[in-house]
Amino acid sequence: MGDLVIAADFGTSGVKVGVVDSSLTVLARVTETYPLSLASGGMAEQTPEDWWGALAHALAALRRDVPDLSKRASALIFSSQLLGLICCDENGTPLRPCLTWLDKRAAPLGQKLIGGFPEVLGYNIPRLAKWLRIANGAPAKNGMDPTAKMLWVMQQEPEIYARTRWMLDVKDWLIHRATGEFTTSPESANLSWVMDTRQGREGWSDTLCALTGIDRSKLAPITQADAVVGPLTAQAAAELGLPPEVQVLGGTSDVMASALGSGEVADGALHISIATSAWIAGFFPNRRLSVPHSYATVSTGLDFRPLLIASQENAGSALDWVCGVTGGGAVDTGFDDLGAPQADDPFFLPWLAGERVPVDNDSLRGTFHGLSLHHDGAAMRRAAIEGVALNLRWAMSKVQREKGVQTSGALSIVGGVAANPIFAQTLADALNRDIRVCSARHAGMLGTATLAAPFMSWAPTVTDAAATLKLRSSAFYSPNPDRADALAARAEKLDKIRRRLIRSYT
Template sequence: MAELLLGIDIGTTNVKAAVYDSDLKFIAEASSEHPTNFPFAGGAEQDPIQWWAGVTAAVKELLGKTQVDARRIAGICVSSQAPALVPIDREGKIVRNAMIWMDRRAEGQCAKIREQLGTKEVLAITGNKIDPYFLLGKMLWFKEKEYEKYAVTDKILQVNGYINYKLTGKCTIDKVHASLTGIYDIHRGTWSQTILQALGLSGNKLPEVYGSTEVIGTVGKEAAQAMGLSEGIPVVAGNVDASSSALESGVLGEGEAVDMTGTSTVLMIGSGRWRSSETLVSMHHPVGNNTLLFGPISSTGASLKWFKDQLGKQETEAARELGLGCFDILNLQAQKANPGANNLVFLPYMAGERAPIWDTNARGVFFGLNFNTTKNDMVRAILEGSAFALRQNMEEAAKMGVEIKNLRAVGGGSKSPLWLQIKASITKTPVITIEKASSGAFGNTLLAGQGIGLYGDIASVLKNNIKFKTVYTPDESLYDRYDKLYDIYKAIYMNTRDEMRKLSQMG
């Protein structure tokens, strides 16, 4: 009987657990939601205890509804949203709520880092820029603003690192997450003493770095009882959720790319070598010595959710009456609007923006509202504005010499044919859906399988197991209209960014 592999992903909005057999046949999946707290403008926190509760609930559910024999599970891999600051004390207790990737409170600390170390120095060591997105600024904020809590912190973990700790009792970090901290020396493969010493930060609070497929420990008695698993199951170091999606989409080589859209959008592009950038993020690939260029766009799906929550009461009620999801209704509305959304342009900067502008003060904009503007136009403008942001990141990659051949699509956003067609036409790139896409869980089972010796060359395994589903071809008749709107999209930000900054500083 084939062994089973358990993949777990902790995203921004939910936990997902999936089981595959060693032949990579899907067995079952389950999920559990968790909230995000926004204590003030720029702050974004989650309770790690809720992640663990979600993991145990999801694993119990999938084991219970499928009658899977837990004794057949041979390996576990966990991926997660990233980067985050998750501090625990010597007893493993949470010191404060986690500051997640969305948290932008460390702008002042990042200014201090630029002054003390210099942008070029940090870029040369870590391969990435200085920004509140990365752990470095968050860690300095933690030390300066909450020193008593910082002092009792034993280890600062990542989201999957906390779950791995609960599973095994070991404090670890995988090298993919490490490359997103802003503290990891990509050349030496160690924490940068230059950065830590310059800022007076303790390297002892950072966990040991492992390769994604290295076994870090086994499931302990308490965790096994909580989830209904057997003790002693090997757990590998894991991965970032976006790079797990890249892996399961077959993104390994130069120019292969995937768009993962959920709450946010992440553009992952295969790169044959490390490329440091001021506009895109560079990170290790979970497999071999490959690397990835990473274009994180903050609020694409979140902008749709905002519209639903604030302006979509009728749509929510209609969805309930028709037995549809609310986002299905929004897609139907957007379909009724003409391409270009009646000359309405949306900037999806509802929580500031990451790549490629990296501006905490950026704000969402509907530009071009008039008395003829409809809700249909507004929904379509959100879809198109998100696609303009995607195109802007793809153009940054092209400037670095990486040309994207086609764009694979995964995540909740890939369930919208209209959105995929819009992305294809705006980026002038074919968009392809994946048959076995699972937002990272399938990629995690691949890593778990390699970690316990079931698979050798993952590239060969992927070649035999990835099946493309639908290809969305760009509509060339829309190029001219979308090109003009794209130029306006970029100009709106460039011409209003000072005013956006003033607004954000008004409190």
């Protein structure tokens, strides 16, 4: 057996692939991009073969960096974006492009599924009670969950649905492409809202399948993240340039990969991931749920251990947009040299694609509030950095009320935006809390690699391996008292603006 693992973290815009050794050191890494097709009506699709092609290209580059990779690689592990839907035939061939997590065209169907008199917060009360009891949550109103996407294919593309043998998430298809096996993760199953997540009963729920009309026979077996699914097929091995003896593990979602990569694996220890979107997450000893604020724990591939996820739609995507429209250039450099914050800087609400936590409302839209003639692009970019940070403060104000949450000590952050020192300092000021930046751009990849630790005899458990990553901070930020006070005052004003805006969209 070789001494290296290959971890591939598939995001919305590209895949990060790394070669990792027993000390969880990345020996080489490559990022390959792939297209995302956007269109009116909420369409956001990707071609699955583009993911596979990007993986093959990345591995070709890694073999140049690590010449003996083919001899030393022992395991291949995937993590990926969640909430996708790939309709496949019996051979695993996609019958149409993937409806990605960003796809919202099914929102009306999703709202019809969950709504109806008697209602509370837009949910039919008897159906909601059933979902909460069995699944610890319910489909979102914005149509982004697989539940609504499956119904959309049933109704809008019945010929595709009739030919569909398997309905898979992104990682599920990648594992099939690599091994020929059909599997899914507990996270993907949970967020399809037809899984029983009660302790000791974890698995597909006939009751919830009947409630939604989803055919259970089209759902893949649920597999643990660190389980060995099988070796590479001969075709996959040839395409990837790896020996067929390389074992493929069950893998996980980007959310759990980031949690492992942050090193925050103790119960109640939160971290924040800030990339295209953002989320606050942390492991808990039991299920948690907040219906009013639209977050909950999901069952993970670590023996169904609950992971709280409070997801916000807009973070890096909003910063990138503001950079583009104000002539700031690329997001990595567009927030440099902005000048000191001013007392009359505008407020920015980054809801460019709606919001989920702590208010689930797909109709919300981004806003600059308080613009004046003297404000320039730099002022708007300052407002954007502050707006994303205060949006996370808004979500954190709800999540930190959960019993057992660790509210003291440094808060770990990961994701591409976390690497931006201006944003990291602003977040420290906005939360009035020390911030520890972990392996910002590659936490997901490293977290994915920890899944191989027991298989490779690197550590007794996945969490034992992941805990060592907490010690690898790349930067540390303490709140500036004056700026923290100023942001607290601005947050108070923003709360009033936010409430009025939400009412205007409701």
